[in-house]
Amino acid sequence: MKQLWTNGTIYTMEQEGSTVQAVLVHEGKIIETGDFDQLQEKADEIIDLQGAFMYPGFVDSHLHMIGHGAKLMRLDLTQAKSGKEILELVQNAASLLDEGQWLMGDGWNDNQFIDGQIPTKEELDAITNKPIFLNRVCHHVALVNSAALQLAGVTKDTPDPEGGKLGRHKNGELNGLLYEQAMNLVSSTFQQEGESYIASLEHYLQLAIEHMQSYGLTGGHTEEMAYFGQYTNPLTAYQRVVGGKKHFRVNLLRHHTVFEEMVINNVSFDEPFIEPGAMKIFADGSFGGSTAAVLEPYVNEADNKGMLIHTDEQLEALIQLARKYGEAVAIHIIGDGSMEQVLPYLEKYPVAKGKRDRLIHCCLVSEEQLNRIKKLSVILDLQPAFVTSDFPWILEKLGENRSGHLYAWKTFGEEGLMCAAGTDAPIEAISPFETIYAAVERKKLEDTHDGYGAEQKLTRFEAVKMYTVGSAEAICKENERGYIRSGYDADFTILDKDLLHCTADEILQTTALKTVVAGNVVYQK
Numbered sequence: 162m163k164q165l166w167t168n169g170t171i172y173t174m175e176q177e178g179s180t181v182q183a184v185l186v187h188e189g190k191i192i193e194t195g196d197f198d199q200l201q202e203k204a205d206e207i208i209d210l211q212g213a214f215m216y217p218g219f220v221d222s223h224l225h226m227i228g229h230g231a232k233l234m235r236l237d238l239t240q241a242k243s244g245k246e247i248l249e250l251v252q253n254a255a256s257l258l259d260e261g262q263w264l265m266g267d268g269w270n271d272n273q274f275i276d277g278q279i280p281t282k283e284e285l286d287a288i289t290n291k292p293i294f295l296n297r298v299c300h301h302v303a304l305v306n307s308a309a310l311q312l313a314g315v316t317k318d319t320p321d322p323e324g325g326k327l328g329r330h331k332n333g334e335l336n337g338l339l340y341e342q343a344m345n346l347v348s349s350t351f352q353q354e355g356e357s358y359i360a361s362l363e364h365y366l367q368l369a370i371e372h373m374q375s376y377g378l379t380g381g382h383t384e385e386m387a388y389f390g391q392y393t394n395p396l397t398a399y400q401r402v403v404g405g406k407k408h409f410r411v412n413l414l415r416h417h418t419v420f421e422e423m424v425i426n427n428v429s430f431d432e433p434f435i436e437p438g439a440m441k442i443f444a445d446g447s448f449g450g451s452t453a454a455v456l457e458p459y460v461n462e463a464d465n466k467g468m469l470i471h472t473d474e475q476l477e478a479l480i481q482l483a484r485k486y487g488e489a490v491a492i493h494i495i496g497d498g499s500m501e502q503v504l505p506y507l508e509k510y511p512v513a514k515g516k517r518d519r520l521i522h523c524c525l526v527s528e529e530q531l532n533r534i535k536k537l538s539v540i541l542d543l544q545p546a547f548v549t550s551d552f553p554w555i556l557e558k559l560g561e562n563r564s565g566h567l568y569a570w571k572t573f574g575e576e577g578l579m580c581a582a583g584t585d586a587p588i589e590a591i592s593p594f595e596t597i598y599a600a601v602e603r604k605k606l607e608d609t610h611d612g613y614g615a616e617q618k619l620t621r622f623e624a625v626k627m628y629t630v631g632s633a634e635a636i637c638k639e640n641e642r643g644y645i646r647s648g649y650d651a652d653f654t655i656l657d658k659d660l661l662h663c664t665a666d667e668i669l670q671t672t673a674l675k676t677v678v679a680g681n682v683v684y685q686k
Contacts, residue, residue, distance in 0.1 A: 162205045163187045164680065167197050169210025170659060173645040174217055174629050177622040177661075184215075186651040189679035193647050213674050214659050216625065217645050218379030218410075218652030219593050220632035223521055223542045223583030226373075226383040226411070227395055228300075230365030232267045232587035233372065238295065239268035244278040247295070248288065251280075255289040263351055266295040267587060269304070272449060272554040281330075282306050282337025294347060298550075299447035300588060303339045305347050310335060313347040322346060324470040341446050341468060354390050362389055362398035370402065370409050374684035376592050377654035377673035380410030382542075382583065382635060384441045384491075387416035392423060404431035408683040410652070412636050414438040414491050417479050424486050433650070438636065439489040439519055442479055443470045445499035448524065448555055454498030455525065460560040467496055480506045484513070491519035491542070497565050500530050504537075512538050517637055522547070522585075523573070527565040531576065540579040540635045543570055543627070545600035545619075546589040552604075552613040570600060571617040581635040582627035593628055597660060598668045600624035606669060621661045621668075653677040 167183040173194070183200045185193040193200060201207065236254045241247045247269055255264055271279050285293050285306035292309040296302075310316070317334055321327055321343065328338025339347060373381060386392040396413075403409050413435065415423050420440045430437050446452025446468050451459055454467040471479065483490045489512050494500050500523070512518050520534070521542040534541075548568050559567070566572055573580055582600070584591055600619040603612035612618055619627075633643030642650050655675040658667050676684035 163192070163203060164206045164208050165197075165200055165204035166208045166210060166215065166653070167201075169213045169215050169655070171210075171215045171645060172217075172625075172661065174626060175644055175646070177620075181645065184645055184651075186680045189651055189681075191645060191647055191649045191651050194645060210655065214656050215645075216654045216656070216660075217629040217643055218650075218676075218678065219377050219628045219654040220380040220382070220410070220642075221373065221378055221583045221586070221591070221593070221628075222382050222581035222632040222635050223544065224381050224383055224586040224591070225385050225388075226369040226381055226586075227362055227365045227385050227389065227398065229372070229586040229591060230367070230369035231265075233368050234365070236264065236266035236295075237268060238266050239270070239298065241269055241274075243274045243276045244271075244280045244284075245276065247280050248284055251285065251293065251295070252288045255291060255293075258289070258291050260291075262291060263309075264289070264291055264293045266293070268298045269295055270298040270449065279338070280304065282310070282335065285337060292351075294351070297450060298588060299449040301341055301344075301447040301452055302450040303344045303347070304337050305339060306337060309347050309350075310337075313350045315346050319346070324468070326468070340450060341452055341470065348388075354394070358390070359394050359397050362395055363402050366398050366402045371684075373591055374409070374676045375673060376594070377656060377676050377684075378591075378593065379652040379654065379676060379678050380412070380632070382412040382414065382438060382632070384414035384416065384438075386413060386423065387418045392419040396428065399435055400429075400431060403435050407431075407434045408678055408681070410434055410436070410678065412436045412438040414441040416441045417482070420488075421482060421486070424488075433641075436636065439491040439516075440479070440483040441491050441493075442476070443493045444476070444503050445469055445493070445495050447495060448551060448558060451558065453495035453524070454502070455496040455559070456498050456501060456527070457563070459558050461558055467498055469499060469502055473502060476502060477506050477509075480510050484510045487513045487516070489513075489516040489518045491521060493521045495522050495524050497525045497527050497530060500526055504530060504533050507537055507539070508533065515637060517579070517635070519635055524551075525559070525563070525565050525567055526569065531566060531572075535576055535578065540581055540631070541573055542581050542583055542635060543573070544583055544585050544589060544596075545570060545624070545627075546584060546596050548603050548613055549599045549605050550589060568614060569617050570619055571623075574619070574623060579631060579634045580627050581631035582624070583632075594660075594668055594671045597621070597624040597628070598665060600627070601668070602665050606666070625660055651677065651680040
């Protein structure tokens with residue numbers, strides 16, 4: 162049955178202001194666009210947009226979907242303004258736990274603590290003897306209690322793992338903080354196997370998809386194949402939920418620890434709804450945890466330049482491994498120190514024709530590095546909401562006069578680089594409207610200034626393009642998705658606001674009316 166979508170503002174995203182009156186859809190594809198009078202005779206069904214605004218399907222280019230679904234069920238610590246509030250929330254939640262159950266929390270942010278004090282494991286121990294695992298907002302640091310450490314077999318004599326660090330008191334005793342790869346020492350203890358565990362992952366995944374669809378999102382590029390025991394656990398959850406319903410599109414980045422195994426085992430995907438993605442590599446940590454690698458020390462920690470996750474030799478070997486199988490890499494890079502480590506190997510081992518490497522975050526980039534990036538086949542996978550989350554405290558860590566480009570989304574675009582937009586959920590809110598607002602305003606709603614680095618503000622069209630064209634370019638699908646054009650996938654985001662022309666406040670008030678994947682309405686308000 163041929164459907165004709167019409168009677169709204171339909172943005173094709175081919176260029177700013179480009180619209181069509183009607184879109185003819187058949188069997189999940191756009192077969193023609195143009196004037197209503199010319200297309201209505203070809204349609205079996207007319208779908209009235211009732212004045213709404215239709216865009217190519219919005220896709221979050223970087224997140225962790227199962228993690229996002231899990232966060233929706235965990236203790237929410239994002240609003241805590243002090244270490245004392247964290248302890249109060251933990252105490253309330255601990256009273257509801259069953260025997261042997263872990264207390265999982267997410268989102269604490271010491272940069273917004275009025276007392277500046279992160280709770281210690283001893284303070285957590287005083288509340289409960291049940292194991293506690295509390296993710297910092299960046300997910301590069303966790304806070305645990307003694308019960309969690311004991312279950313993991315971690316003691317004060319445990320050495321720091323490669324690419325990680327155990328937090329300690331001045332006397333050498335563990336303080337409960339786990340940095341980077343040290344988090345895995347404890348998180349591995351609550352990973353399970355078996356059908357009931359896979360069922361829990363399915364539940365988290367379905368929660369995440371429903372939440373994303375309610376914001377008009379038609380897909381996501383997600384990374385979690387190495388975080389839930391065997392990669393077959395999360396993969397099975399995706400195959401059952403997405404493969405079974407075909408109501409969402411996911412691109413699965415493959416962590417370097419499982420990448421080759423997945424390739425050798427010729428893992429079955431379910432394209433075009435579940436697609437294999439690039440090899441995921443972490444090069445450094447986060448600014449919030451002071452583990453992002455920087456060329457010059459943090460101004461508030463003169464002896465700290467952050468942390469590189471891999472040695473040069475290890476990183477080179479990983480990129481060689483991806484190239485061995487003709488695959489791109491997707492590399493988490495926050496600081497200019499990690500960018501300095503990564504670029505020589507991308508230059509030495511170019512990506513295969515028809516592929517693009519993905520540089521994720523790119524929060525601090527030197528001028529010299531920017532010029533080198535422009536010569537590579539890459540796309541920048543950016544998180545505009547980091548601006549509203551990280552400022553103004555980021556200036557305390559990096560200083561007002563740090564050289565280089567800081568959260569420079571506008572500059573990247575002006576230099577001709579492809580850019581996609583994501584949230585890194587569960588790190589940031591999943592709402593594309595909050596992300597777009599952050600991109601065009603670079604401040605919180607309540608702020609009265611012009612924005613942090615106001616010269617880097619994006620236009621509304623540039624911000625929306627990152628969610629549509631950019632996300633398609635990130636996986637080399639710009640000839641299939643990202644535009645409303647004949648022959649493209651019929652994935653649409655239908656909203657009650659004109660994001661390209663409404664006020665800044667109205668961006669945050671936008672509501673998704675319908676979410677359409679392959680011509681099927683998968684969400685309707």
